Amino acid sequence: GIQVEQSPPDLILQEGANSTLRCNFSDSVNNLQWFHQNPWGQLINLFYIPSGTKQNGRLSATTVATERYSLLYISSSQTTDSGVYFCAVDRAPGGYQKVTFGTGTKLQVIP
């Protein structure tokens, strides 16, 4: 199956700092998503980004499918950004929509 690796595994930021999270995947995919899991366990879909660049407020994401990686940028970090960030990939359509998650990046933003 597809292997999904995320880096760094852990990250501590001072409030206001910027950061880049990386997701590498081992095979071609049709879809890629970024999620944020808050301290209460809720998973929130941040981006659905099979290719290209998208921005949503202080967050943006870029996926280069041909080179099998995606980046999540967090600018001017806030304490509410703390939690675990996951990327997830799948090959739908054309195959079943099995979504494979990476191991996550645990982010802690300190005031």
Place this chain on the structure above:
Amino acid sequence: SQTIHQWPATLVQPVGSPLSLECTVEGTSNPNLYWYRQAAGRGLQLLFYSVGIGQISSEVPQNLSASRPQDRQFILSSKKLLLSDSGFYLCAWRGDGGGNTFGSGTRLTVV
């Protein structure tokens, strides 16, 4: 708009007891439905997915089973819980195009 409901939020069950977790989706038809388990705060493991009523695919052999009796209802069950079944269980749905939306999760502790 689409919503996903998952209950209960927390559950403590003795070893050997049965389990039934329910997930329902509103505002969409014929969604792809998923059950994931997350152990130790990292790494979501896909347990089951379903593309339609009565259609269940299992990703890993385990002590659990799933059923889809109605289009927008997905149930995770066990006849006899093991200690190793403890974890955070998440239900998710996905429509045509776009990404996955997750329920709020059930934290199961088997004692």
